[in-house]
Amino acid sequence: MLLTSYFLAALAIALAWPTPLALSKAKWTARAPVQAVLLWQAIALGGGLSMIGSMLVWGLAPLGDDLISALHGGWLLLTGAPDVPYPGVVHLFALSAALLFGFHLVSTLILAAWRTSRQRAKHRQLLRLLSNPSETRPNTLVIDHDMPVAYCVPGISQSVTVLSRGLLTQLSDQEQQAVIAHERSHLEQRHDLLILAFTAWNEALPWLPTSRLALDAVRQLIEMLADDKALENVTRHTLLKAIVTVATAAATDDSSSKNHSSNAGLVGMPDGEVSSRRLQRLLSPQEPLGRPQRVVVLLSTIMLLICPTVLLIAPRLLAW
Template sequence: MTPFLLGLIGIALSLPVPALLGRADWPYRSPAAGIVMWQSLALAAILATSGAGLSTALWLVSEDDPQPWRVALHVLLLLVGVLIWARFWWAVWTVWRRTGARRRRQRHLVDLLAEPEGDVSDRVGPALRVLQHESPVAYCLPDRTKSRVVVTSGAIEHLSADELRAVLEHERAHVSARHDLVLEGFEFLRAAYPRVLRTDAPLEQSRVMVELLADDAARRVAGDRALAGAIVALAGSQTPAGTLGVGSAATIRMARLRDPRSGWWAAGLAWAISVVVLVVPTVFLAGPWIFHAIDVLRG
């Protein structure tokens, strides 16, 4: 029974539960807790699927006279677990390589074509580059040692001093908090599951929530009015693949600025969901199975 229950939990946490939560907007009230919630759901789904595979393997080697149909179901469950883990590690390798190559190529082009920061930057941080282009665009290229914050000359001309300060702080927050790694983690987990067993909701909501977290950093430095002006000025601006840009998710970000009520209840709900999905399957299913497995291996 344990393999099937863990398998059902893994499927539920990979598709129907995230799809349902993806329709809600309350996680945006507390983006940090919301991201933790999505990470917990993804981790719990992977752990449940892995547990289903391991318990299936133990059942296959320990059952004395299994019925053929039960053997077939257990083998199918085991193959699904192996497939998901194989897809996960393949995704880690391919996404990491592809994203890294894009950012290196973009950083090389930026360093060739853009001008150094000049008088634009007002504090020490990632290297700032100014591209000569009339469209207002701002984005960052995160990296462990060679991060770049890029703004166009059009952005500098369109933005006030306070709005430009908000933009720069927003991008620096992305770089310092390594929001790119958060999003890459969700890309790994999304790619681990076949299309019929997954939803894009965790990745899509997390993309918005990292923008909200960067907005919070910008608000502390430049204020709400300056940030709102910058969001409007840069709304919908197109940024290169592999970058994080200040122009995305403008509608949700402006709504949060207009209604800045405390999200303590949203944070509490997100943390409660995180604890439940990680603790309950472990205590009631994985824990007892581990002790049973120890007894079987000893005997």
């Protein structure tokens, strides 16, 4: 049990600092955004499970040789069994820390989901007053604004895409199709749930710089995924022109840019900022990551999820 706690602690440290730092600088992620997003999720889940698990296993070590027997011993101790050894102050402190940390992560996620839901509801009320349904596109609202603006508002029952009058007048039909396909891919692939999870992780661990790195990296990867979806309907040149037109108009009006950014953050979606890596990926497309490399990434993703889980249940595997 103690060896397992040390291993889980080392894994938690690796997933909390050097691994996210290296992945955020990796260049291959732009060639395989799907696999990169999955790997980021595995790092976050595996890191949280390792952190909680290391403290939990350390705290329960005097009560059994594995997690199941230790939990059974803890139950016997609570029920007043005389033959169960008392774990001691240090182990009780570790056990309390594990429970508090787990509660903190879960409560932060629930709070972030509740806050996002409330903000989306308020935003929908504003849209009812300030927008009109599109006559040609379903589930699309048009706001009376001169700037080319496009974003999406996810919902449980119905999601909507919001376009501005400026976007409809300044962009060609093909460019409009590129922007709409990009935004709707966010809705279809439920990117808002990914952003919500990593936002909650960042809020729960604001002292951990890599939690911000993970959030920024996932935002960029999600924009790349949406670009790939848009490229199924339009040419690369058309998508680039639409992106540059929207980004340039936003940059020329600081106040409008702030409003757009806040709206995107309000609904828990990517803020749509055009990063240099995203533009470079569109300007100089590279070959997708090879199949062997993608298999290695997927196997690493699976191992990051399986390893801490299996060790929590069967810590004796380390003795083999």
